[in-house]
Amino acid sequence: MSQNLNLKREWKAVEVLADFWLRKQGLICIARNLKLTKGEIDWLGWENNSLVIIEVKASCVNPFIASNRVDKKKKLKLISCVQELLTNPEYKKADEVKIELLLALLKNNTWCFERIPIDFHDVEENCL
DSSP: OHHHHHHHHHHHHHHHHHHHHHHHTTOEEEEEEEEETTEEEEEEEEETTEEEEEEEEEESSOHHHHHTTSOHHHHHHHHHHHHHHTTSHHHHTOSEEEEEEEEEEEETTEEEEEEEEOOOTTSOGGGO
């Protein structure tokens, strides 16, 4: 039980650091852990005139492991969330919508972050 609690605390710390890092990169946060009818968005914000949806994944070991946790099922949920968001006139103003992975890697006891566009090649075109 205490190991589970420690993991939850560690994850919360990573989420806070990720938010701080994204803001430092110039993004403006609209919401974190936004619950929608079709799923949840980890981080939603603006970068210039682009609406940015971020899926945060963390790994202490291997970036490949963390990035592979955005599987086809998760991608379909993200697409559904974007479709739901775009029913809001405020978000329809966006010039583009970016859906990205924010990879958080623990290196030498320091969290490092990298933004990676999510590849949707394995999702049917009629879903986009």
